[in-house]
Amino acid sequence: MTQFSDLGLAEPILRAISAQGYETPTPIQQQVIPAMMAGNDILGTAQTGTGKTAAFVLPLLNTLAKSNRRPDAKACRALVLAPTRELAAQIVESVRAYSAEMRTSVTMIIGGMKISKQVRAMQRGMDIVVATPGRLLDLQSQNAIRLDQVETVVIDEADHMMDMGFLPQIRKVLAQLPEKRQTVLLSATMPKDIRALADKFLDNPVNIAVAAESRPVERIDQSVRFLTPNQKRDALTEILSADNVDSAIVFTRTKRGADRVSRHLEDAGVASAAIHGNKSQSQRTRTLDAFKGRQLRVLVATDIAARGIDIDKVSHVVNFELPNVPESYVHRIGRTARAGESGTAITLCAPDERKLLRDIEKVIGNRLPGSDAAGPDESQGEKAGRSFRPEKDGQPRRRPRRRGPRGQGGAKGHRKGQGQSSQAS
Numbered sequence: 001m002t003q004f005s006d007l008g009l010a011e012p013i014l015r016a017i018s019a020q021g022y023e024t025p026t027p028i029q030q031q032v033i034p035a036m037m038a039g040n041d042i043l044g045t046a047q048t049g050t051g052k053t054a055a056f057v058l059p060l061l062n063t064l065a066k067s068n069r070r071p072d073a074k075a076c077r078a079l080v081l082a083p084t085r086e087l088a089a090q091i092v093e094s095v096r097a098y099s100a101e102m103r104t105s106v107t108m109i110i111g112g113m114k115i116s117k118q119v120r121a122m123q124r125g126m127d128i129v130v131a132t133p134g135r136l137l138d139l140q141s142q143n144a145i146r147l148d149q150v151e152t153v154v155i156d157e158a159d160h161m162m163d164m165g166f167l168p169q170i171r172k173v174l175a176q177l178p179e180k181r182q183t184v185l186l187s188a189t190m191p192k193d194i195r196a197l198a199d200k201f202l203d204n205p206v207n208i209a210v211a212a213e214s215r216p217v218e219r220i221d222q223s224v225r226f227l228t229p230n231q232k233r234d235a236l237t238e239i240l241s242a243d244n245v246d247s248a249i250v251f252t253r254t255k256r257g258a259d260r261v262s263r264h265l266e267d268a269g270v271a272s273a274a275i276h277g278n279k280s281q282s283q284r285t286r287t288l289d290a291f292k293g294r295q296l297r298v299l300v301a302t303d304i305a306a307r308g309i310d311i312d313k314v315s316h317v318v319n320f321e322l323p324n325v326p327e328s329y330v331h332r333i334g335r336t337a338r339a340g341e342s343g344t345a346i347t348l349c350a351p352d353e354r355k356l357l358r359d360i361e362k363v364i365g366n367r368l369p370g371s372d373a374a375g376p377d378e379s380q381g382e383k384a385g386r387s388f389r390p391e392k393d394g395q396p397r398r399r400p401r402r403r404g405p406r407g408q409g410g411a412k413g414h415r416k417g418q419g420q421s422s423q424a425s
Contacts, residue, residue: 010065012101026051041205071125112281133169158187248316272298
């Protein structure tokens with residue numbers, strides 16, 4: 001069995017890894033670390049929770065350990081691009097943990113924080129910069145950061161970047177980097193646009209694929225329950241009140257939906273908080289710290305958190321609402337069963353979400369246990385006072401009540417108000 005000590009990493013890094021309690025590299029680490037240390041470009045595909053972060057952070061640190069050269073003012077030697085603030089913070093945390101016995105400078109350049117602080121940090125020059133694309137380009141437009149000394153660039157969660165519309169910004173960043181550099185692109189899936197990006201910017205890359213694309217890890221016990229929308233909240237409270245739920249992440253489709261579910265759980269006596277794009281960075285950081293420290297047992301999140309949270313010992317994931325993009329299901333449930341642990345993923349499916357469920361099952365290549373059950377149909381939903389038309393803000397729309405003849409402030413006025421909706425994150 002391969003050990004980290006077999007990979008040729010510098011002694012200070014091996015001591016830091018050992019202090020973190022790790023001895024055996026994961027399959028993606030066994031393949032990416034030697035290939036990066038050999039100077040190759042990398043095109044890596046691995047499902048979430050397989051250890052991609054350490055796979056690129058450790059060889060980056062090994063390169064820095066071999067050289068005492070300091071970056072010039074405003075410059076950096078390694079650049080890591082991440083799609084979300086949470087993922088960027090997790091990467092910086094890993095860099096600091098694995099470089100505990102080295103003198104490595106690292107900073108985070110993300111939105112939601114004061115840009116002046118980030119400008120001051122870059123004035124000294126940095127070994128490693130971890131950034132979201134938009135804020136990185138903001139700093140570059142102010143001449144606060146230089147990209148001409150980047151030796152290695154890592155694009156993490158590339159398919160999530162694509163989903164969030166970052167590909168034009170990534171192309172703009174890559175086009176400004178030195179022609180002679182190492183490029184590492186890591187992704188959970190490999191859609192055509194990501195493959196095209198790799199073909200343009202990677203030089204004869206080593207292709208590394210670990211496990212089947214979009215397949216959930218085998219250690220997750222998955223199931224689905226069919227419920228009407230009115231039944232979902234009570235079912236969620238029952239699930240989370242069970243003794244075997246150590247900590248859980250509940251996923252909704254929208255920001256407002258996350259807030260509503262969190263308030264319901266708090267009213268039911270379940271300690272929880274919501275995290276989504278409308279929260280400030282300081283709020284999101286405090287909430288994550290409380291969840292990590294077990295002051296909160298439940299985190300309610302939109303898909304912004306599906307890949308940006310790397311927390312061990314999350315026992316349960318509950319899909320309160322199914323994602324519109326079936327691949328997001330894989331990233332959601334990948335928040336459990338990390339670092340060799342097992343986990344449980346429960347999906348609550350309303351009648352109007354059955355097509356989304358079938359799309360998910362096509363992606364993962366399996367029927368979810370319980371998906372053959374009949375469950376409630378639309379007629380039962382109507383009896384519950386709801387119609388199963390497209391949802392607004394994560395909640396099924398009620399049938400409009402006509403309060404007067406058309407044109408006199410009745411049904412027409414109601415439809416006008418329905419035109420507003422909240423942007424999902």
